[in-house]
Amino acid sequence: MPADPATASPHAAAAGSAETAPAFSPLYRQIKALLVRSLEAGDWAPGEAIPSELELAARFRVSQGTVRKAIDEMAADNLLVRRQGKGTFVATHAEAQTQYRFLRLTADDGSAAPLQRRLLDCRRMRAPAEVARALALERGEAAVQIRRLLLAAEGGRLQPVVFDDVWLPGSLFRGLSAERLESWRGPMYRMFEAEFSVRMIRAEEKLRAVAANADDAALLDVAPGAPLLSVERLSFTYGDRPVELRRGLYHTAHHHYRNELG
Amino acid sequence: MPADPATASPHAAAAGSAETAPAFSPLYRQIKALLVRSLEAGDWAPGEAIPSELELAARFRVSQGTVRKAIDEMAADNLLVRRQGKGTFVATHAEAQTQYRFLRLTADDGSAAPLQRRLLDCRRMRAPAEVARALALERGEAAVQIRRLLLAAEGGRLQPVVFDDVWLPGSLFRGLSAERLESWRGPMYRMFEAEFSVRMIRAEEKLRAVAANADDAALLDVAPGAPLLSVERLSFTYGDRPVELRRGLYHTAHHHYRNELG
């Protein structure tokens, strides 16, 4: 019989609490919870390999199969990436397949040319009420606002396609500045995890069609009133804590937002 | 040692073909392929239970664990639904959780009031070129066009929110008529699988913001030129065969399209 991995065996846990929602949790889920906590605590850096299944099994005093099932779920959650023969690695926003995991914009002609970035500004300020609410900040707490354009090369000319307005909790992103953003090569989310240890795990988006106002129209080089796709994104890190509010305006004349329904 | 489930053992299959893409496929994937073929052939109707894991294991001469892994993947693909203590069931577009599996429209206030349907017309005709291409039909082959509105009760009045323009292959939907659509209670996809044995497994959507033309504006009760969310959906059945092309126009003043990024 395996020793208990946490402070209570699954059966003791089941018998012990009689009122909470998850009154019982199978062993592999307890292992998963422990592993998630290790990820959260930064025990293993993004891109790094976690210990092998056998080692984890020994550490937790459970069978390899139980560890395997925990890791399976975490891989399905995009927290880990398995590579046969090599090991299991902490997921990153840097890898080829997941490079722009959260960007669903595609050119209508299917060309996968990466978009150019143009930073408009990056400022620290008190979070506006709406932002504070979304990010669960106190009234008047600091926030960072980033505004930028993404541009596509169309017929030789750079055309703006996306206007992003990003809000981050100031407390988590001390030292983030326009200069650091400018000098960073690679996806923004990669920078967040590498430089600020903030990992975007999951996001919820709300899409709607809106008419361009004068400012948006000027930025995106469209006529005022032109239809734009508004994408409001709330991104979460471990423990479903919201850590980014982003509002994107997409000019969808030659691009579209693709989605897969399963 | 288990007898081979198909006509060749995994190793024989691996040794046998030296040029095809999936030169080797693990046993549980071969089982999965067999089960998918059974679903496709209609061996078990939607909503019906498939044989138990132990029975399938005996039938295919493999262990229960191998069947289990095949079923696990099919459940992840939304082809099957597992229910502890009861059995494993063929997925349906009728169940509560999956009732409107493919409809991502949500009211801004979070109310989950179901939308009313209003059928505009249902006609058979030769498929237009664009539709024929999307559905892989021959030139001039028959198609069915359905047009309808979805309406929400807002402040006591019914307001149109979605205008759907649906195209189906005529050969698969013989006998589909406005009358049958009118009299059907429940999701359209549920009707398709129950009455025409066409199961929508998966879909790809392309979203963009467009300006309402005169006809759209009249149907959706908005001003001409108003921004609308265009959702172009291509739905697939088994074997990734396209069986529906749908273009929805969403009025997103009080509703939005929600999406989850993992």
Place this chain on the structure above:
DNA sequence: ACGCATTTGTTCGTATGTATT
């Protein structure tokens, strides 16, 4: 170039727990 050790992937078998009827 070859073989070996390591790590994940696959498959089997068995026992027991939990949910449903």
Place this chain on the structure above:
DNA sequence: TAATACATACGAACAAATGCG
């Protein structure tokens, strides 16, 4: 209560991929 079906957990063995000596 008993039977059935899926869920969890263990253990063992071999296959496939990788990397190193």
